[in-house]
Amino acid sequence: MSPPLISARHLGKRYAGRAVVQDVSFELAAGETLVLLGPSGCGKTTLLKLLNRLLEPDTGTIEVLGQDVRTLAPEKLRRGMGYVIQQVGLLPHYTVAENVAVVPRLLGHAPAAIAERTHELLNRLHLPPARFAGQYPHQLSGGQQQRVGLARALAADPPIILLDEPFGALDPVTRTAIRRDFRELEELLRKTVVLVTHDVVEAFELADRILLLDAGQVQQLGTPHELLFRPANDFVRRFFAHERLALQLRTLRLADLEPFLPGPAPAALPLTMSVQQALEYLTDSVEGPATADAASPTAPAPAGRAALAGLTLPHLMAAFGRALQHEEAAWKL
Numbered sequence: 001m002s003p004p005l006i007s008a009r010h011l012g013k014r015y016a017g018r019a020v021v022q023d024v025s026f027e028l029a030a031g032e033t034l035v036l037l038g039p040s041g042c043g044k045t046t047l048l049k050l051l052n053r054l055l056e057p058d059t060g061t062i063e064v065l066g067q068d069v070r071t072l073a074p075e076k077l078r079r080g081m082g083y084v085i086q087q088v089g090l091l092p093h094y095t096v097a098e099n100v101a102v103v104p105r106l107l108g109h110a111p112a113a114i115a116e117r118t119h120e121l122l123n124r125l126h127l128p129p130a131r132f133a134g135q136y137p138h139q140l141s142g143g144q145q146q147r148v149g150l151a152r153a154l155a156a157d158p159p160i161i162l163l164d165e166p167f168g169a170l171d172p173v174t175r176t177a178i179r180r181d182f183r184e185l186e187e188l189l190r191k192t193v194v195l196v197t198h199d200v201v202e203a204f205e206l207a208d209r210i211l212l213l214d215a216g217q218v219q220q221l222g223t224p225h226e227l228l229f230r231p232a233n234d235f236v237r238r239f240f241a242h243e244r245l246a247l248q249l250r251t252l253r254l255a256d257l258e259p260f261l262p263g264p265a266p267a268a269l270p271l272t273m274s275v276q277q278a279l280e281y282l283t284d285s286v287e288g289p290a291t292a293d294a295a296s297p298t299a300p301a302p303a304g305r306a307a308l309a310g311l312t313l314p315h316l317m318a319a320f321g322r323a324l325q326h327e328e329a330a331w332k333l
Contacts, residue, residue, distance in 0.1 A: 082153030
Protein backbone atom coordinates (compact mmCIF):
# COMPACT_ATOMS: atom_id res chain seq x y z
CA MET A 1 0.00 0.00 0.00
CA SER A 2 1.38 3.42 -0.95
CA PRO A 3 2.22 5.79 1.91
CA PRO A 4 -0.09 8.80 2.35
CA LEU A 5 0.83 11.94 0.46
CA ILE A 6 -0.23 14.12 3.40
CA SER A 7 -0.25 13.01 7.01
CA ALA A 8 -1.48 15.32 9.79
CA ARG A 9 -1.18 14.19 13.41
CA HIS A 10 -2.74 15.80 16.48
CA LEU A 11 -2.77 19.34 15.07
CA GLY A 12 -3.67 22.15 17.43
CA LYS A 13 -3.85 25.93 17.06
CA ARG A 14 -4.93 28.61 19.53
CA TYR A 15 -5.70 32.31 19.15
CA ALA A 16 -5.76 34.53 22.25
CA GLY A 17 -6.17 31.49 24.42
CA ARG A 18 -9.05 30.07 22.35
CA ALA A 19 -8.58 26.71 20.64
CA VAL A 20 -9.53 26.95 16.94
CA VAL A 21 -8.03 23.58 15.90
CA GLN A 22 -8.06 20.76 18.44
CA ASP A 23 -6.26 17.44 18.05
CA VAL A 24 -7.00 17.02 14.33
CA SER A 25 -5.47 14.02 12.56
CA PHE A 26 -5.97 12.66 9.03
CA GLU A 27 -4.12 11.04 6.15
CA LEU A 28 -4.64 11.82 2.49
CA ALA A 29 -3.72 9.51 -0.37
CA ALA A 30 -2.33 10.65 -3.70
CA GLY A 31 -5.16 11.66 -6.04
CA GLU A 32 -7.74 11.99 -3.26
CA THR A 33 -9.99 15.01 -2.69
CA LEU A 34 -10.63 15.90 0.94
CA VAL A 35 -13.23 18.56 1.75
CA LEU A 36 -12.96 20.48 5.03
CA LEU A 37 -16.55 21.28 5.98
CA GLY A 38 -18.29 22.90 8.90
CA PRO A 39 -20.05 26.01 10.19
CA SER A 40 -18.40 29.44 10.16
CA GLY A 41 -15.60 29.70 12.69
CA CYS A 42 -15.12 25.94 13.01
CA GLY A 43 -11.41 26.10 12.08
CA LYS A 44 -11.44 24.79 8.51
CA THR A 45 -9.51 27.71 6.92
CA THR A 46 -7.03 27.70 9.80
CA LEU A 47 -6.48 23.98 9.26
CA LEU A 48 -5.90 24.52 5.53
CA LYS A 49 -3.32 27.24 6.22
CA LEU A 50 -1.44 24.91 8.55
CA LEU A 51 -0.81 22.58 5.60
CA ASN A 52 1.27 25.11 3.64
CA ARG A 53 2.67 26.90 6.70
CA LEU A 54 0.84 30.15 6.22
CA LEU A 55 0.17 29.40 9.87
CA GLU A 56 2.26 27.26 12.21
CA PRO A 57 0.58 24.70 14.50
CA ASP A 58 1.03 25.01 18.23
CA THR A 59 0.97 21.23 18.53
CA GLY A 60 1.18 18.29 16.17
CA THR A 61 3.02 17.51 12.94
CA ILE A 62 2.38 17.56 9.19
CA GLU A 63 4.26 15.36 6.75
CA VAL A 64 4.21 15.54 2.95
CA LEU A 65 5.58 12.41 1.28
CA GLY A 66 7.00 11.37 4.63
CA GLN A 67 8.92 14.61 5.20
CA ASP A 68 8.10 16.91 8.12
CA VAL A 69 7.12 20.24 6.56
CA ARG A 70 9.02 22.09 9.30
CA THR A 71 12.25 20.90 7.70
CA LEU A 72 11.35 22.69 4.44
CA ALA A 73 11.63 26.40 3.74
CA PRO A 74 8.06 27.76 3.62
CA GLU A 75 8.48 29.22 0.12
CA LYS A 76 9.77 25.89 -1.22
CA LEU A 77 6.87 24.05 0.38
CA ARG A 78 4.30 26.48 -1.08
CA ARG A 79 5.73 26.29 -4.59
CA GLY A 80 4.92 22.59 -4.48
CA MET A 81 1.29 23.32 -3.58
CA GLY A 82 -1.20 25.18 -5.73
CA TYR A 83 -3.29 27.62 -3.66
CA VAL A 84 -6.63 29.17 -4.67
CA ILE A 85 -8.59 31.56 -2.45
CA GLN A 86 -12.04 33.13 -2.68
CA GLN A 87 -10.63 36.59 -3.43
CA VAL A 88 -8.51 35.03 -6.23
CA GLY A 89 -5.53 37.33 -5.57
CA LEU A 90 -4.56 37.98 -9.18
CA LEU A 91 -1.85 40.59 -9.69
CA PRO A 92 -3.73 43.57 -11.17
CA HIS A 93 -0.79 44.86 -13.26
CA TYR A 94 -0.16 41.44 -14.85
CA THR A 95 -2.06 40.07 -17.82
CA VAL A 96 -3.92 36.77 -17.58
CA ALA A 97 -0.99 34.92 -19.17
CA GLU A 98 1.51 36.62 -16.85
CA ASN A 99 -0.57 35.74 -13.79
CA VAL A 100 -0.74 32.08 -14.81
CA ALA A 101 3.03 32.01 -15.41
CA VAL A 102 4.10 33.44 -12.03
CA VAL A 103 5.17 30.22 -10.29
CA PRO A 104 6.75 28.50 -13.33
CA ARG A 105 8.87 31.63 -13.83
CA LEU A 106 9.96 31.57 -10.19
CA LEU A 107 10.93 27.92 -10.63
CA GLY A 108 13.03 28.74 -13.71
CA HIS A 109 10.98 26.92 -16.33
CA ALA A 110 11.87 27.63 -19.95
CA PRO A 111 9.83 30.50 -21.50
CA ALA A 112 8.60 28.30 -24.36
CA ALA A 113 7.41 25.64 -21.92
CA ILE A 114 5.66 28.29 -19.79
CA ALA A 115 3.85 29.70 -22.82
CA GLU A 116 2.74 26.23 -23.93
CA ARG A 117 1.51 25.33 -20.46
CA THR A 118 -0.33 28.64 -20.07
CA HIS A 119 -2.16 28.23 -23.38
CA GLU A 120 -3.00 24.61 -22.56
CA LEU A 121 -4.56 25.49 -19.20
CA LEU A 122 -6.49 28.50 -20.51
CA ASN A 123 -8.00 26.35 -23.23
CA ARG A 124 -8.98 23.62 -20.75
CA LEU A 125 -10.63 26.19 -18.49
CA HIS A 126 -12.66 27.70 -21.34
CA LEU A 127 -10.58 30.89 -21.58
CA PRO A 128 -9.35 30.92 -25.21
CA PRO A 129 -5.84 32.44 -25.16
CA ALA A 130 -6.45 34.50 -28.29
CA ARG A 131 -9.14 36.39 -26.39
CA PHE A 132 -8.05 36.26 -22.74
CA ALA A 133 -4.24 35.87 -22.50
CA GLY A 134 -3.60 39.61 -22.95
CA GLN A 135 -6.44 40.86 -20.77
CA TYR A 136 -6.03 42.22 -17.24
CA PRO A 137 -7.95 41.01 -14.17
CA HIS A 138 -10.24 44.05 -14.05
CA GLN A 139 -11.48 43.16 -17.54
CA LEU A 140 -12.72 39.73 -16.41
CA SER A 141 -15.91 38.58 -14.73
CA GLY A 142 -15.73 36.96 -11.29
CA GLY A 143 -16.04 33.49 -12.79
CA GLN A 144 -13.31 34.19 -15.34
CA GLN A 145 -11.00 35.50 -12.60
CA GLN A 146 -11.57 32.33 -10.59
CA ARG A 147 -10.69 30.20 -13.61
CA VAL A 148 -7.44 32.16 -14.02
CA GLY A 149 -6.70 31.59 -10.34
CA LEU A 150 -7.18 27.86 -10.81
CA ALA A 151 -4.96 27.89 -13.91
CA ARG A 152 -2.25 29.69 -11.92
CA ALA A 153 -2.45 27.07 -9.16
CA LEU A 154 -2.04 24.28 -11.73
CA ALA A 155 0.62 25.97 -13.89
CA ALA A 156 3.70 24.42 -12.25
CA ASP A 157 1.96 21.02 -12.09
CA PRO A 158 2.14 20.67 -8.27
CA PRO A 159 1.00 17.36 -6.77
CA ILE A 160 -1.16 19.13 -4.15
CA ILE A 161 -3.85 21.79 -4.62
CA LEU A 162 -5.32 23.74 -1.68
CA LEU A 163 -8.56 25.66 -2.24
CA ASP A 164 -10.15 28.01 0.30
CA GLU A 165 -13.81 28.73 -0.55
CA PRO A 166 -12.81 29.16 -4.22
CA PHE A 167 -16.39 29.46 -5.50
CA GLY A 168 -17.92 31.26 -2.53
CA ALA A 169 -18.13 34.77 -4.07
CA LEU A 170 -19.73 33.64 -7.34
CA ASP A 171 -23.38 33.78 -8.32
CA PRO A 172 -25.21 30.42 -8.22
CA VAL A 173 -25.23 29.86 -11.99
CA THR A 174 -21.53 30.62 -12.41
CA ARG A 175 -20.72 28.60 -9.31
CA THR A 176 -22.52 25.54 -10.66
CA ALA A 177 -20.75 25.82 -14.02
CA ILE A 178 -17.29 26.13 -12.47
CA ARG A 179 -17.98 23.22 -10.10
CA ARG A 180 -18.86 21.10 -13.12
CA ASP A 181 -15.65 22.13 -14.88
CA PHE A 182 -13.72 21.42 -11.68
CA ARG A 183 -15.11 17.86 -11.51
CA GLU A 184 -14.35 17.17 -15.15
CA LEU A 185 -10.91 18.83 -15.41
CA GLU A 186 -8.44 16.09 -16.25
CA GLU A 187 -5.61 18.00 -14.57
CA LEU A 188 -7.32 17.75 -11.18
CA LEU A 189 -8.01 14.03 -11.45
CA ARG A 190 -4.28 13.46 -10.91
CA LYS A 191 -3.97 15.88 -7.99
CA THR A 192 -4.36 15.58 -4.26
CA VAL A 193 -6.88 18.26 -3.35
CA VAL A 194 -7.88 19.83 -0.03
CA LEU A 195 -10.93 22.07 -0.40
CA VAL A 196 -12.56 24.33 2.21
CA THR A 197 -16.26 25.05 1.80
CA HIS A 198 -19.37 25.76 3.88
CA ASP A 199 -21.63 24.53 1.06
CA VAL A 200 -22.71 20.98 1.84
CA VAL A 201 -23.97 20.23 -1.69
CA GLU A 202 -20.63 21.39 -3.09
CA ALA A 203 -18.82 19.17 -0.60
CA PHE A 204 -20.85 16.11 -1.57
CA GLU A 205 -20.36 16.75 -5.28
CA LEU A 206 -16.57 17.15 -5.10
CA ALA A 207 -15.30 15.08 -2.17
CA ASP A 208 -13.86 11.60 -1.97
CA ARG A 209 -13.93 12.11 1.79
CA ILE A 210 -15.22 14.87 4.06
CA LEU A 211 -13.71 16.05 7.34
CA LEU A 212 -16.55 17.68 9.27
CA LEU A 213 -15.45 20.12 11.97
CA ASP A 214 -17.19 21.92 14.81
CA ALA A 215 -15.40 24.25 17.24
CA GLY A 216 -12.07 23.02 15.89
CA GLN A 217 -12.78 19.36 16.61
CA VAL A 218 -13.34 16.54 14.13
CA GLN A 219 -16.92 15.34 14.29
CA GLN A 220 -16.54 12.74 11.54
CA LEU A 221 -14.13 11.83 8.76
CA GLY A 222 -15.48 9.64 5.99
CA THR A 223 -17.03 9.37 2.58
CA PRO A 224 -20.16 11.41 1.76
CA HIS A 225 -22.13 8.16 1.96
CA GLU A 226 -20.80 7.43 5.46
CA LEU A 227 -21.55 10.92 6.80
CA LEU A 228 -25.06 10.93 5.38
CA PHE A 229 -26.14 7.36 6.17
CA ARG A 230 -23.82 6.50 9.09
CA PRO A 231 -23.57 9.77 11.10
CA ALA A 232 -21.18 9.53 14.05
CA ASN A 233 -23.23 11.77 16.36
CA ASP A 234 -26.19 14.15 16.60
CA PHE A 235 -24.16 17.11 15.31
CA VAL A 236 -23.39 15.27 12.06
CA ARG A 237 -27.04 14.24 11.66
CA ARG A 238 -28.34 17.78 12.29
CA PHE A 239 -25.72 19.42 10.08
CA PHE A 240 -27.05 17.68 6.96
CA ALA A 241 -30.74 17.63 7.87
CA HIS A 242 -31.87 20.66 5.82
CA GLU A 243 -30.19 19.43 2.62
CA ARG A 244 -30.86 15.76 3.16
CA LEU A 245 -32.88 15.03 0.01
CA ALA A 246 -30.46 16.91 -2.28
CA LEU A 247 -27.55 15.05 -0.69
CA GLN A 248 -29.26 11.67 -0.97
CA LEU A 249 -29.78 12.27 -4.69
CA ARG A 250 -26.09 13.09 -5.12
CA THR A 251 -24.78 10.30 -2.90
CA LEU A 252 -26.68 7.24 -4.08
CA ARG A 253 -25.51 5.78 -7.40
CA LEU A 254 -27.29 3.65 -9.96
CA ALA A 255 -25.30 0.74 -8.52
CA ASP A 256 -27.16 1.30 -5.21
CA LEU A 257 -30.50 1.34 -7.03
CA GLU A 258 -29.85 -1.65 -9.29
CA PRO A 259 -31.30 -4.30 -6.89
CA PHE A 260 -34.56 -2.31 -6.81
CA LEU A 261 -34.98 -1.64 -10.54
CA PRO A 262 -37.49 -3.76 -12.48
CA GLY A 263 -34.66 -5.03 -14.68
CA PRO A 264 -30.88 -4.71 -15.07
CA ALA A 265 -29.52 -1.16 -14.98
CA PRO A 266 -29.39 0.18 -18.55
CA ALA A 267 -26.02 -0.21 -20.23
CA ALA A 268 -26.29 3.33 -21.61
CA LEU A 269 -25.91 4.75 -18.10
CA PRO A 270 -22.81 3.99 -15.99
CA LEU A 271 -23.44 2.50 -12.57
CA THR A 272 -21.24 5.23 -11.07
CA MET A 273 -23.78 7.89 -12.16
CA SER A 274 -25.54 9.53 -9.24
CA VAL A 275 -29.32 9.52 -8.97
CA GLN A 276 -29.22 13.29 -9.45
CA GLN A 277 -27.28 12.91 -12.70
CA ALA A 278 -29.64 10.19 -13.92
CA LEU A 279 -32.62 12.37 -13.02
CA GLU A 280 -31.19 15.27 -15.00
CA TYR A 281 -30.42 12.93 -17.89
CA LEU A 282 -33.96 11.59 -18.06
CA THR A 283 -35.60 14.98 -17.44
CA ASP A 284 -33.61 16.50 -20.31
CA SER A 285 -34.68 13.53 -22.42
CA VAL A 286 -38.38 14.07 -21.77
CA GLU A 287 -38.35 17.87 -22.01
CA GLY A 288 -35.90 18.02 -24.88
CA PRO A 289 -32.97 20.43 -25.13
CA ALA A 290 -33.90 24.09 -25.25
CA THR A 291 -31.94 24.80 -28.41
CA ALA A 292 -32.61 25.32 -32.08
CA ASP A 293 -31.21 21.85 -32.74
CA ALA A 294 -34.21 20.33 -30.98
CA ALA A 295 -36.42 21.35 -33.89
CA SER A 296 -34.07 19.91 -36.50
CA PRO A 297 -35.50 17.08 -38.60
CA THR A 298 -32.36 15.07 -37.82
CA ALA A 299 -32.58 15.62 -34.05
CA PRO A 300 -33.68 12.63 -31.93
CA ALA A 301 -37.18 12.54 -30.57
CA PRO A 302 -37.50 14.24 -27.13
CA ALA A 303 -37.81 10.90 -25.36
CA GLY A 304 -35.01 9.30 -27.38
CA ARG A 305 -32.44 9.30 -24.60
CA ALA A 306 -34.89 7.81 -22.12
CA ALA A 307 -35.82 5.08 -24.56
CA LEU A 308 -32.16 4.38 -25.26
CA ALA A 309 -31.44 4.13 -21.55
CA GLY A 310 -34.38 1.81 -20.97
CA LEU A 311 -35.16 3.60 -17.73
CA THR A 312 -38.17 5.76 -16.89
CA LEU A 313 -38.55 8.46 -14.27
CA PRO A 314 -41.13 6.46 -12.27
CA HIS A 315 -38.81 3.43 -12.22
CA LEU A 316 -35.87 5.59 -11.14
CA MET A 317 -37.70 7.33 -8.29
CA ALA A 318 -39.36 4.14 -7.04
CA ALA A 319 -35.97 2.43 -6.87
CA PHE A 320 -34.53 5.51 -5.17
CA GLY A 321 -37.20 5.32 -2.46
CA ARG A 322 -36.57 1.63 -1.85
CA ALA A 323 -32.80 2.18 -1.74
CA LEU A 324 -33.29 4.87 0.92
CA GLN A 325 -35.42 2.50 3.00
CA HIS A 326 -32.68 -0.11 2.69
CA GLU A 327 -29.99 2.37 3.83
CA GLU A 328 -32.04 3.54 6.80
CA ALA A 329 -32.79 -0.03 7.86
CA ALA A 330 -29.12 -1.02 7.60
CA TRP A 331 -28.08 1.95 9.76
CA LYS A 332 -30.48 0.91 12.55
CA LEU A 333 -29.06 -2.61 12.74
